Amino acid sequence: MLTRRPFLFMGYFVYILKNATDAELYKGFSENPYERLIYHNLGKSTFTSTKKSWEFIFLKEFPNKSEALKFERRIKKWNRRSLYKLIESSENSLQKE
Template identity: 45%
Template sequence: MVKPLGTHNYFVYILTNKNKTVLYTGVTNDLRNRLYQHANPEKKTSFTSKYNCFYLIYWERFPVVSEAIQREREIKGWRREKKVKLINDHNPKWKFLNDEI
């Protein structure tokens, strides 16, 4: 069944590792499932599995996939300092948000 226009959910998210030294930005339409996939990868060759990067520290929701993809690309193009400012503005203690999703 096709969802009515405006009822879709797309998420741009930032993950880190336990020591908060690595940042990974991604986009998905199912954030809870994607977090599970990052924490339990089928292959151990992905960036997130290589760096144990599966702790959610930031996310945004979008109703339109093109907007989410555009935002992901924008954030991926930023220097680390700008990503850190974005995270600090919304999650200053860098609390792991996985259990809140």
């Protein structure tokens, strides 16, 4: 599991979470994705509240909020195949760790 590194967060992030139980995907935006992951796993988000085993599978930083929100809206319309291509691409900062 990823560790919390709040001192590194100065941007805007789009993330994809995967539920360990049933492989459901959730796409979102946050200025602090690690705190947001905790929020999801505590069941405090409406969509993710019924399942509490979420983990990051995609994370991308953007220079401004507008670009991040546009990207989030775009990928929310994508099918699973397109999302997995994105997850496996060099755009995923988790692939670089």
